Amino acid sequence: MIHLDPDFKSLSKNQRNIALRCMYSLTRHAKDCRTSGLTQIHLIHAIGTALLGVDLDVKEAAIDHNSIASLRTVFKGVDEPVRHRLFQLFTLAELVLDPLPQEATDTLRQAAKALDVEDDFIEIAREYSQGAYGIAAADLARKGYMGNPDLVKQGGQLMHVHKTLTDPFETDEDDPELLNQWLELENCAKDSLGRNIWEYYQGRGFIFTGQKGSVNPSIAQHDWIHLLCDYNTTIEGELEVFSFIGSAIPDVKGFAFLVAIVGLFETGRLESWGGGVLNADKGHLDLPGMPERVADAIRRGRICNRDVMYGIDYFKYKDWNIEDVRLEIGIVAKDQEIDSPGVWDPKGITDFQRSIGIAKFQPALIK
Numbered sequence: 001m002i003h004l005d006p007d008f009k010s011l012s013k014n015q016r017n018i019a020l021r022c023m024y025s026l027t028r029h030a031k032d033c034r035t036s037g038l039t040q041i042h043l044i045h046a047i048g049t050a051l052l053g054v055d056l057d058v059k060e061a062a063i064d065h066n067s068i069a070s071l072r073t074v075f076k077g078v079d080e081p082v083r084h085r086l087f088q089l090f091t092l093a094e095l096v097l098d099p100l101p102q103e104a105t106d107t108l109r110q111a112a113k114a115l116d117v118e119d120d121f122i123e124i125a126r127e128y129s130q131g132a133y134g135i136a137a138a139d140l141a142r143k144g145y146m147g148n149p150d151l152v153k154q155g156g157q158l159m160h161v162h163k164t165l166t167d168p169f170e171t172d173e174d175d176p177e178l179l180n181q182w183l184e185l186e187n188c189a190k191d192s193l194g195r196n197i198w199e200y201y202q203g204r205g206f207i208f209t210g211q212k213g214s215v216n217p218s219i220a221q222h223d224w225i226h227l228l229c230d231y232n233t234t235i236e237g238e239l240e241v242f243s244f245i246g247s248a249i250p251d252v253k254g255f256a257f258l259v260a261i262v263g264l265f266e267t268g269r270l271e272s273w274g275g276g277v278l279n280a281d282k283g284h285l286d287l288p289g290m291p292e293r294v295a296d297a298i299r300r301g302r303i304c305n306r307d308v309m310y311g312i313d314y315f316k317y318k319d320w321n322i323e324d325v326r327l328e329i330g331i332v333a334k335d336q337e338i339d340s341p342g343v344w345d346p347k348g349i350t351d352f353q354r355s356i357g358i359a360k361f362q363p364a365l366i367k
Helices: 013-029 035-048 067-074 081-095 103-115 121-129 133-143 149-158 176-187 194-202 218-228 235-248 251-263 292-302 322-328 351-356
Strands: none
Touching: 013 035, 013 067, 013 081, 013 103, 035 081, 035 194, 035 292, 067 103, 067 351, 081 103, 081 121, 081 251, 121 133, 121 251, 133 251, 149 218, 176 194, 194 322, 194 351, 218 235, 218 322, 235 292, 292 322
16 A cells, blocks of 8 residues: 655655655665565565555666766655654665665765755764664664653653662662552553553563563553554564664654664664663565554554653553554554554464463463
8 A cells, every 4th residue: 555654744755756756866885685675675675565555566666876966856855754754764775685785874964965954863874884783772772762862861750760770771669559550551441551551461471570580661652553553573583673663753863763673683783772671683574565564663653653662651541442542643554555463363472472471461372
């Protein structure tokens, strides 16, 4: 199905066509024989259909490798937020390459200049291209959405944490009041958000935050989003949920979530993230259908356009019917043409999660 990201509705079809053709010009950095090069082509096509409203195959794109400069004229007068969101799609397309050549970073600088945007993530791409993964990881933490101490403090309050968080992935293992709020979700009505997430935790063997051995509050916060967006808890579901989160956040620094998740689960450039909860496991964006699933998650995030990470108190909605919460927050349905198993789908849980969770709260086994 063809979709148009709300950010790009102000653009003409010609502008969107040119943007996609320019994006296809990036594929010269890939060498088609490499898996990541093919993934890049699939991702750019998915970006075209899910976000730009253009169904254009690479063979039809009539690629001009000098076309990036034309963006300056074509997008002159377009609002900066639109140009910036478009530029970040160029960045995402380059970041899937493994290895990431220096020429890719040079092209990103040209695209940023042509679109007249300043973006900190170019520097992270440059560090990746030089193999400076540790420095890139530190810069990602510092320059991204979670690098703002005031925002982390606000998030702690909305997550009902009873201490001041100094790090976004700081644990909170001695917080009886917070733990009790999680445990009380068992008493919420059957179709409520609260009861749904309580069963989600029980079925997967997850430990409610606020006690020893629990995940940190930020990772617990993202579990609400898994449930509301119906993204499963496999690695593929993590790619989807963090693509949604990073795109939903109105601040363009939310893009850090996409940089991180691609670094973890596609290229392996990021060894771990989320306070050590998520660890590198390469190649998952290469799987059939995954570029389309990620692009659809970006689309849904931009339609939502809310800070779903540190801007919502989900406990406030615990007694609401889960469908009503989706409507309230602005979470639209997935593209039904995409095969994206949800939270309660038999394929929506890992074997390990099945082994430690309570069977009656798990998706049914495939017969």
